[in-house]
Amino acid sequence: xxxxxxxxxxxxxxxxxxxxxxxxxxxxxxxxxxxxxxxxxxxxxxxxxxxxxxxxxxxxxxxxxxxxxxxxxx
Numbered sequence: 301x302x303x304x305x306x307x308x309x310x311x312x313x314x315x316x317x318x319x320x321x322x323x324x325x326x327x328x329x330x331x332x333x334x335x336x337x338x339x340x341x342x343x344x345x346x347x348x349x350x351x352x353x354x355x356x357x358x359x360x361x362x363x364x365x366x367x368x369x370x371x372x373x374x
Contacts, residue, residue, distance in 0.1 A: 303330055 301312040310331035318325050322341035329335060339347070 303335075
């Protein structure tokens with residue numbers, strides 16, 4: 301993974317995932333510095349909105365493929 305910042309792109313290497321109540325924490329290293337990403341329950345609606353389009357696209361491709369396969373077998 302890479303993180304873009306004002307000082308450039310730095311690799312983020314995840315080292316540990318933990319859960320604290322309703323928060324998931326990903327501890328790792330970003331460049332030479334320790335880093336932590338925390339995802340709380342309150343972040344889930346925003347993540348769902350971000351993932352909705354790709355999920356719908358995948359669903360669409362699977363549905364079209366299934367329809368095409370079923371049609372060619374009939």
